[in-house]
Amino acid sequence: MFTRLAMTAVLLAATPALAQEPARESSAFTLRSDQPRAPEQEAVTFDLADLAIRVLPETKSIDAVATLTFTATAPVERLVVELDGRFTISGVQVDGAEVPPDAWANPDGRLSVEIGRTLVPGQSAVLRVAYSGLPRVAPQAPWDGGFVWSTAPSGEPWIATAVQGEGCDLFWPCIDSALAEVKRVDLHITVPSALSAPSNGRFLGIVDHGDGWTTWNWSARDINPYAIALNIGPYAKVEATYSSRFGNAFPMEYWHLKSDDPAKVAALFAQFAPMLDFFEATVGPYPFADEKMGVVETPHLGMEHQTINAYGNGYRIDLRGYDWLLQHELAHEWFGNQMTNANADDFWLHEGLGTYMQPLYAGWLNGDRYMQVELGKLHADLANRYPVVSGQPRSAGSYLDDAGPGNDIYFKGALTAHTLRMLIGDEAFFRSITTLVYGRPDPAPGNFTTVRRSTQDFIDIVEAETGRELDWLFRGYLMNAALPVLNQSREGDRLALSWTTGDGAPFPMPIEVSVDGVVTTLPMTDGRGEIAVRPHAHVLIDPDNKVLRRLDLIETYRNRSN
Incomplete structure (x- = not known):
């Protein structure tokens, strides 16, 4: 493996002549995620993304090679992925053969490549794209995303990606849809040797090239494309083994800036195990125990990057008795990463149910009074301008539009969940949540895989669990703007x-x-x-x-x- 990685580093350093001029700005298409997939994208499964990315802090640029493996589920004659037109594509190959420039194009950031044959169901093809350039700088991460180029207090580069609203195509060629979850991603992140690059999944080791550059290697499974993240900085790591109530054990890791106050680092890390225990007791087993539970400090507020959640809350203490950002992003390992919404119109399943875990956790820690305080704050912050669920396909980020529900996907979603729980009782409610997240009411390590859910799926699960018709409740709260x-x-x-x-x-x-x-x-x-x-x-x-x-x-x- 390391021999191949060393060769990839050489290829990145020796980029061929440019084949296409990049666009100056990201297109409107690129800046929307979860848009309808092309027919060719619906006709394949996304088996593997092998991403070799060199990050150059001095020029705020990247130089990368993406090798993508797809398997046809229907006849297909071309491969289609999304990649921001800001990048210069220097070469495209299919199954190791160079594709001539007239057989591929990337208009508006949707790259279409002629295969030269028809893939029949069950056949696979490997698409290799070499590209480089200046990725979009996030105007206000994580809400308006891209790359964050910052400087650590000790003076070193501190870099992160956050692309939920805009999508994975801001820095790698992907099918930019939650419906195109990648079965496996292998990450080879090359950075200046003085820096670290923690990322998703399992750590596979580093390669020091002896020239001031080091490649960090990671592998993750069943991952939503936007959850793949780059994190680069002068990091130190604290770690421990978590012993689960389900009988398994797995690593907990916190990658923090070396300049951080050790007492604050220790205090935050001490919250990891109790939070995990709450989620395992309330929802079910940690979904990615075969990899890790990881958190990395970032120069932006936060994001649910699977097994390497971004944390940028600055160790702030409030009256909750826990770090709300750490808890919220951890909730997304269940509500977002294990269970992914079928469309952005069902985004409340991520954010609303994830948000409800916070008042529940407050009650778990300190009693009902503290749960009620958080619920009351959520109610006071409702906008009630637009329905949380429109009944129409939406793109990621559209909930923040002028005609979108905004924070109501968090707050009204959570309050709807609470009212549902009060109506049907704890046993039926939590069994419904567990079934929604795992696809079964009895999850245990090794007996489940990731699932995709819609609002109607949740309604069906709750009605099956209770034997009651409850469509009226979801319609009254989520499909109307005004409260009853x-x-x-x-x-x-x-x-x-x-x-x-x-x-x-x-x-x-x-x-x-x-x-x-x-x-x-x-x-x-x-x-x-x-x-x-x-x-x-x-x-x-x-x-x-x-x-x-x-x-x-x-x-x-x-x-x-x-």
Whole structure:
């Protein structure tokens, strides 16, 4: 393997004459991820991405060779991948044979290569692309992504990638879709020898070329293309072995800047094991125990890069009792990496369910009061401008558009999950979550693989688990912008309640009513209910805050804050 890697380094250093002039800016197509795949992309599986990338900090450029293996599932005559037009492509090969310049093109960042034959189902082809140039600089990582070229406090280069919204094609040729998860990626990251390059998956060793450059080698399986990440800097590593409640053990690693306060590093690392235990107890076994649980300090806030989550929260301490960013990104190993949304319109399955793990963890650590505090903050921060689930295919990042739900995919998604849990009970709720994430209710190390899910999949799982029709709940919360309104009217000694949703559809959400401390549950079967109330009785609707609904006090707060 090392002989081949050394040869790759030579090839990177001796790039042939340029075959194509790069575009000055990334195209609008490139800056959208999860767009519809080309027919040729739907006709193949993505078996292997072997990426040899030299990162040159002085010029803020990369020089790379990508060797990609695909297997046809239907007849196909060309291979199609995405690669930012900013890069100069210096050579293209298929199965080791050079492809002439008139047989490939990269308009707007979608590279199409003629194979020269028809692949039939079951046949494989290897596409090799040599490219170089200045990758897009992230305007505001991780929300507006690309490369982050920074400097560590000790003066060395500190570099990271964060490309969730814009996609993997910002620095390597890929099928830029969550539906094109790579079965395996082998990474060979060549950097100045004074720097380290922690990345995804298992560490396969380093090659010091003796010329001031070193190649770091990693291999990861079943990985979403945007989760592949470069991290380069003056790192030190702390590590330990985690003993799982499922009987297996695996490494925990934190790659931090050498200049960091050792006490802060130790305090953060001490949070790894309790967080893992919470997720394993709540959802199921850590999905990538055959590789590692890894975290790397980055010059941007954070991102769920599988087995090497980006952490840039600066060791900040707040009243949660845990580092919220560390916990949130770790949640994505389950909600995002193990279970991946079928389309960006289902992105709340990543972010909403991942966000709900935070108040649950607060309660796990410190009791119900701390869970309720976090839930209340989520409610206060809702925007309720656009539905969380539109029912139409969306591109990644579109949730941040002017017509997108924005942070509601996090906050309303989490609050919807909480209301669902309060309605169906802990046993049914957590079995549904486990089944959603693993494809089975009884996951154990070695008996599951990654899955892809839609909102409808989750509805189907919950309904099968409970034996109840619950489509109305998801429609009322996620497919409407406005929160359900609980109308109240009082005549004599009768309090009448009724639900109104954004689309006027039925909403039979039961509601608890406390009258002078005595709690009664109104079934609200047809969206209506009544209860007797004595004069001057103290009435409290939903005293334990189980149900997400429009609250006047929050609307008043939000209106005065805006």
